[in-house]
Amino acid sequence: xxxxxxxxxxxxxxxxxxxxxxxxxxxxxxxxxxxxxxxxxxxxxxxxxxxxxxxxxxxxxxxxxxxxxxxxxxxxxxxxxxxxxxxxxxxxxxxxxxxxxxxxxxxxxxxxxxxxxxxxxxxxxxxxxxxxxxxxxxxxxxxxxxxxxxxxxxxxxxx
Numbered sequence: 600x601x602x603x604x605x606x607x608x609x610x611x612x613x614x615x616x617x618x619x620x621x622x623x624x625x626x627x628x629x630x631x632x633x634x635x636x637x638x639x640x641x642x643x644x645x646x647x648x649x650x651x652x653x654x655x656x657x658x659x660x661x662x663x664x665x666x667x668x669x670x671x672x673x674x675x676x677x678x679x680x681x682x683x684x685x686x687x688x689x690x691x692x693x694x695x696x697x698x699x700x701x702x703x704x705x706x707x708x709x710x711x712x713x714x715x716x717x718x719x720x721x722x723x724x725x726x727x728x729x730x731x732x733x734x735x736x737x738x739x740x741x742x743x744x745x746x747x748x749x750x751x752x753x754x755x756x757x758x
Contacts, residue, residue, distance in 0.1 A: 611712050617684050618704040619667050625739040632685040640677040648674040656685055662755055663699045670725030675701055689744055695752050
């Protein structure tokens with residue numbers, strides 16, 4: 600009976616592993632609206648290196664960022680972007696309903712439980728990540744979505 604109660608108390612999460620150049624991010628699958636090839640990327644002459652440009656997605660002009668660059672690592676050129684993840688914005692004010700991040704490969708769907716995730720202190724964590732984790736057979740960052748969206752909003756609203 601105790602084993603049954605423990606099984607019921609373990610929560611499960613459908614997650615997506617988003618592969619980046621050097622590592623990856625783990626996000627709830629509902630965060631990701633679509634995975635696609637970016638098409639035409641409109642670039643600005645003067646922008647932070649993490650801001651790759653904007654893309655047309657479903658009739659909307661949405662920003663495209665390099666998460667790793669925002670996190671303090673090297674960026675990518677717009678010409679080298681071959682795959683992106685469109686993410687649902689979490690801010691309630693409506694200024695950033697969607698934005699996209701550069702991916703390095705196809706993402707993976709994961710069904711994980713609390714027992715599958717461990718804090719990974721040995722993985723370097725940048726300013727755009729809330730924590731580093733080890734899950735199943737890989738390490739990943741958990742993005743600090745609020746921080747990322749605040750920086751993206753500050754740039755897009757004032758540029």
